[in-house]
Amino acid sequence: MTTVEPRPAGAQRAVRSGSVGVDPARWPDVAAPPDVSRARTAVTAAVVRRALDRLPLLARYADGTEAGRGGPLLHIHDPWAFHGRIGTRGLIGFGESYMAGEWDAPDLTGALTVLAAHAAELIPAPLQRLRGLWAQRQPGARRNTPDGARTNISHHYDLSNDLFALFLDDTLTYSSAVFGGFPARWDELAAAQHRKIDRLLDLAEVGAGTRLLEIGTGWGELAIRAAARGAHVTSLTLSCEQRDLARARVSDAGLADRVTVELRDYREARGTYDAVVSVEMIEAVGEEFWPVYFRTLDERLAPGGRAALQAITMPHDRMRASRETYTWIQKYVFPGGLLPSVEAVARTVRDHTRLTVTRRDGFGAHYAETLRLWRQRFAGRADEVDALGFDPTFRRMWAFYLAYSEAGFRSGYLDVQQYLFTKEDSAR
Template structure:
């Protein structure tokens, strides 16, 4: 490992799902947050009494209209249906939301100030009603109360390296606890339902094979992979006879991917380089990039697609797997600083299909195929979340404290809820050149 346990935990704090729990588990002791690692969780915002009171009124009114049951402090449960949300410390809960919105909502969970008997279920209800939770007059004034992303999270060459480091270099051992043996950290494509843990590795291979087929990868293909992960796609491409250059900004991922590739006997076919996609040279028959565009940032989408076009040989194919969100929501929130940005994926932005289409066209590329399967991501996340929860003692043994564990549980549940509510989707896209360019010997 290249970082100490304390460094890893602190870095996640600076950057910043549990399985359904029985009702008795809702009264668990609240974790004690280390103020040095988790300053905003430990101390919480000051907030004004008036703002907290107004927030309480608005939030209670919104929750009452949803299929949720709620209990504030020692008050009886209200609501007749849905998951139970129990707020142990209503004053802190409403103060955090009143001051920091959804960032405060997530930090309140990290602090143990609220629980749910079905966390994914509760978050799915909220995600399904996201556009109606905030009164319309306040939505129109979003720019006056929503926090804007810090400039330090922009994906410049150095910024992108730091943003990737803060998530993917946490610990290979941590990711190995909840990922399947392929170490694949993106949506699987399942063959059948119901989905169980033993299906996951096979479903990840099916996803990878679909992408390789989409890109036309076979014997002799010169393949560029943007975003190595831990090497599984490169391994399967090499097994087809392709020659692969795979680039990543994560030292931890590169180290493990290189080791796995060597052990599989493909070191002569695969090169894993610590390199930004903007600095890649050469030209390739095929380019594959799996759930990497979300880390590019809207400012750099034109550069990303121009780079794909520049690196593609005549007749080449590009296969992308991308998480997407509705275009209107992307436009409304593209500059907003969220809990995910603060604690999980600094600098990221999930694109819409419309935004991808716009930027591909501007780069001289054409979207040839576009298949979505968001329900499969929900199931992938469920398996990861359940696995993470079951192995909580091993997470602790790696040196990650209870606040980190609650943060990660919330992240996995929050993401799963987004797919279950249809707020998020995941798509496999095929891009090719719209025309032959001067670089290819003339225009067509």
């Protein structure tokens, strides 16, 4: 059996991440596990053990006991803290426990892929039905209102342009590439990103003279590539860091006369365009505002126009089950984010716009490879991340985020789609 040790009475837990300290001012919920009763911790340990014993994993506890059917290895260094966090904060606690160094995995992506593949089975059915009682709910402050969206976007994208440049390729493209074959190599990534961008621009029939609206600038690569085709681009972002670097990159490319980058919410877009392109921005919109987002595409698009969208999706049943739940990735990486399902996109477009879903292509395996390359690049540049002022706890958080995301695509739990929406020209 797994031993659950009670917390010593009155003791303050050391703040550590394995052998690395955790700054309690910067990471208050990571620095020390919550105070949890011995009974609750024991119940959580039993539930976790029951789940592990059905999975192709091997969990090895500090006292030498093991659980699981064999597979990728989890080292659980501090069972008391590990189970206490999960018992109090669920999957948020699981991620925080990793950030604190209370568990590790030699093959983190492999272990998380097993968990992602069995996500619907990890929590017993009776507890699933009581999810509303134990799962943390989305904080109201994270709603993607115009002001809330600016704050949420800034939390991630205004971290540091230099940080993103450490693990992205020279195109600074932060979305799934499309590779020519697998396994992918780092020296193929920039071309694979251009392949992805060109597919979207081709879907939207962007060429000389096209009036193009881009919702979500990133660091400007799509706008530059569209302008090089002769398009006139208006690109919108909520990130000051991205806007400034995108403008500089556009200017360096000699395309400032064809590209305007604006610090503006998609709801503030004006004008009419022949084409609209939006790459992995809907994930930051929030279910409440999906109708507004798709109506914006519709209203900005001229009759006969085309909109190309790239979106990460999740299974519809899991989206419905978890959409009110506060998750680790929302707390630490993408506040206010929610992945739609293919069904949710189709229904929203049908019920709230005059657009037609003309084409949809899924290519999740390509995102897994993109993330693998980013993750390996990030891991190899730890000293440079430190030099930018990001501490070891941040590095563990970011490594977990990249591995967690890659695992979602490798397991098939997540997918990524390229959509074409068309708008009928009633004058014809």
